Amino acid sequence: MPRTLRTLAVTAAALFALTACGSGSTSGGGGSSAEAADATTSGELTPIEVGVIPIVDVASIYLGVQEGIFEDHGLDVTLTLAQGGAAIVPAVQSGQMDFGFSNVASIIIGRDAGLPLKIVATGPQSTGDGQDDAAAVMVPGDSEIQSMADLEGRRVAVNTLNNINHATAYEGVKQAGGTVEGVDFVEVGFPDMVGQLQAGNVDAITAVEPFVTMAEQGGARNIYGFFAEPVQDLSVSGYFTTDQLIEQDPELVEAFTAAMKESQQYATDHPEDAKAILSSYTSIDAETVDELTMPAFPQLHNVASLERMAEILREMDLIEEIPATSDLLVDGAGQ
Structure with missing residues (x-):
């Protein structure tokens, strides 16, 4: 396939597959930097909207909202469920949603295709055990x-x-x-x-x-275990936003990143709560919830696994070039 046609095809695939990739109140870019920075002292919360999908991987952000972690960082979060990135990516790009959830391969492919998206907080990670992973x-x-x-x-x-x-x-x-x-x-x-x-x-x-x-x-x-075995300590997904929001409102992005780190740690420390909250946004039956394996919820994204994933995608001819890590992940979100 010629490069131009392949790029169009991959861009379309990235838009559909970015699950990280609706309705609900929108924030129009998350408010001002001053509002985000002063919210915890003034008592005022900055409204943000985050696009997610109904899977176990986003249990940590639901816990963070439920436990008041985002409020502690001055954020009033609306979680908008979607079936995939065909709805979330355009909403984040337009500023209707402030953040979205996606697997890392789709973010890498999307970045290569020209989508100005970057991971600001990590999501689930493989347990590393091929016989006991998500x-x-x-x-x-x-x-x-x-x-x-x-x-x-x-x-x-x-x-x-x-x-x-x-x-x-x-x-x-x-x-x-x-x-x-x-x-x-x-x-x-x-x-x-x-x-x-x-x-x-x-x-x-x-x-x-x-x-x-x-x-x-x-x-x-x-x-x-196709997450646990081929790439060591694979960070599977992350929460992303646009380059524009990162540049225009860094305080808001920093507040979201900090709140997600705490939410990930809360899910790690309270695994039964992470399972219990699934019933609030999925239709998984109670028996299956009891038996299923949850992913790990680290605070920081595994940079080495992100780089390895880019190499695999290049070997598959799904991207033209391996992007710099700084083009995929904000400072402070990885290790």
Whole structure:
């Protein structure tokens, strides 16, 4: 595909897949810097809107709002649920929303395609345990598939082609010595994956919680942790905003970053609260909530994993160049 057409295709994919990527009150850019800086002393809160999606990964921000952490930093947060970045990215770019939530691969691809977006606070991270993580490649219990190398010639479901799940599964096949070109990656929405696996329409699925647990409940087994194993300590997602907001209102961004760090730590220190809050914004049943594995919630983004993800995307020819870390992550948000 010519570079111009590939860029248009990747840009469209980035807009759709940025889940980090509605209704609700908008802040029009988050108010003035003085309001954000003085809010905790004056008692006035700066309203902001954050676009999120209904998955376990955003439990920490819901906890932060519930526990008053954002109020302590002078912020009155509206969390707006969306199904994907097709709604959130344009809203953040236009200033209707101040921040959004996305997987890192989509942010890297979007940045390469010219979207002025940058991570300001980290989100979930892999647990590092391939057999006890929030993401896994699942196969039927009686399948002959034992490893990622066995996926050659098989149909493997990913929720979106050319996103983080596709990239990490791609890397897993390579590391196992398999031929990536021989794997047929097909798009299947997360809610449909378990059914498609049970029907025999795909040979493996790249599932995330709660669908990992639901697949296990249906007799499937885990052959690979596609977040835990191919990239060490993978920071999976983050909260992003525009270059414009970072430049025009750094105090607001700093307040949001600080509040997210505290919220991540709260989720780490109170894992049962993190599970309990899922019922407030998802439809996951109580039995599944009890059994599912939550991701880790670090305070700082793993810079090395962000850089490695960019390298994988470049190997897949999904980006033209590996971006500088400073173009992807604000100072103070990573380590």
